[in-house]
Amino acid sequence: MIPYGRQSIDADDIAAVVAVLQGDRLTDGPAVERFEAALAEATGAPHVVACNSGTAALHLAAMALDLGPGDAAVVPSITFLSTANVPHHTGAAVRFADVDPDTGLLTPETLEQALARPGPGTPRAVFPVHLNGQVCDMAWIAAVAERHGLAVVEDACHALGGGARLDGARVPVGAATASAAACFSFHPVKTVAMGEGGAVTTRDAEMAARMRRLRTHGFTRDPALFQADAQAFDADGVPNPWYYEMAEPGHNFRASDLHCALGASQLRKLDRFLTRRRALAALHDRALAPLAPRLRPIPRGPSEDDGWHLYVVRIDFEAVGRSRAEVMRALAAAGIGTQVHYIPVHRQPFYRALDPDLHLPGAEAYHARCLSIPLFPDMADADVDRVAGALAEALG
Template structure:
């Protein structure tokens, strides 16, 4: 079996990134220093938000968002079933219950209609928060979701790790994922396969200064320093967590953020090349649908495959691709199927999520790919499906 030389995702780390980390290692602060502030300020400018708060990882970002909103035990958060585990888990961390929303079977995105259907399953409980996921990098219908959530007095928290750099046009208004104009907060991850990488790391953006202050306090044990107190004095009005992001990783983040335009352009160019290379394989294979309002910087190149018509199982296709040196992945197993959630809430009928899961497969997509790699992947996929 061939080694996988084209994984589904890979970080791009260059000499100036390494130099930035080395400089941080030689500086006075390895953590809680000025590089954190600089990364936060640059990120906020980039996405058009007033505030950005760095933290340990994308899961910590979601947890901090729940804490900052003071989501209470017994309240409900609605999350799409097609997402990573952390989107739902963040609600459980604070004792809230999760109601899973179905998704559009061709885009994998929560929609206003699927949100309203999920709201019909609240059972009289208070809906506190809706967690739309910008899956693959495509943006959800934020105005529509906000309007639906507002009917129940709930707010949006965007789970946006896939969508850094994605722009949207609603009506005549151009927007960016992360500007938080429709939501209380938006959360990001800088895991290595994301658009920019810090190894591990996360960010929360918001336009609410009170939320930003709570996020900063809660990421550092809940400690505050009262005005006029002795320089060593601190108080803890409520427990927080050690969710800080060190200066070392923020230095890498700053260096990577400066390349966002280049990374985004390369991902868009590769996505366009995939569209051409995969077109002859339709209707057996087609790219996941992109909403009209979304101009994505794709984190994932997800295709939908009619495995039954091809006469091949997904496992057989994955193995055949790997034998040709091409990696792939599945994003995602519906979260409502997970043993913990199935045990807590019982079996659910979410046909859109099931249809998405039955067909999805993520192919290699990252800036370091060569132009010829797209054709190689398409050829390998055609062969894996029987030519």
């Protein structure tokens, strides 16, 4: 079976995890800081906060921005559930934005439309999603956000290694030069795997410090932040070694040294992983060209500098005369794994009950045609031909 995505684990990755197992610290140890330093180098961001998932990364950013009751966050409807659920969990309203029907990306136009549409809460943030690894037009989204007083949090969970064009120069995804923060996932199907893991990058030192507290229940051992001085210090003014304080509640969002050791080892191979993913994408382009017009790859996004997390095709199922489920079952029978990324979140029962009349035609059109086919570094060139042949047969 060729899955749609899979981690690539080598002997050096295993050795890195074994070294932690043989050491003294399985969590809260030096491997976390080493991973954060490696991701800072890869993204160009001065501050990195590692955590236990991409969802936790989004949650930390939303909490650090004080999103809460009375606020609203704009979220594109084509994304995973967590992008919308996170602002909801902080008490903010979610205002869904439509997307480009061919790329699935939030655009400046669909952002403006979402802001103009009446809804609960005052918009305070926008969460652009770099879907499939394709990077949104961050220069224009940042301009719209600035005009409306919105904080920008990039959902970059698909886009590690990609880049945006800002002021004529390439800026790595995660540098956070056009946003308050960028959030990453290191789930096994992502470009870099930690098993489960995530991180937030930012250029704001105070935001980073607050997120580090929030990922560990909100407490601190920093004497400079202590408020209950009588308990915090001994008679000589020296901090008591057992003392800590919690000024605001947080969560247990920490990443362990085991996960971070794997993540740091994987980051050393990021360039190789991306080179292979891009080569496979080019092979897919050529192998699938004869299946047009009933099947076409999604067009390249505005940055044309993608992270290539997923390879997605658009299929005119009506013209083919087969449903998507039938095509997916036929491919599975041929040993080809596929997936759909994603069901529009505004159609989920919970959110549909909040706004039953919301219609987002771009999101509906993208969802109706999209199918993710295999893309991961350990694929062989021959696997691409096998996928193309299976698709041709499944489509009749």
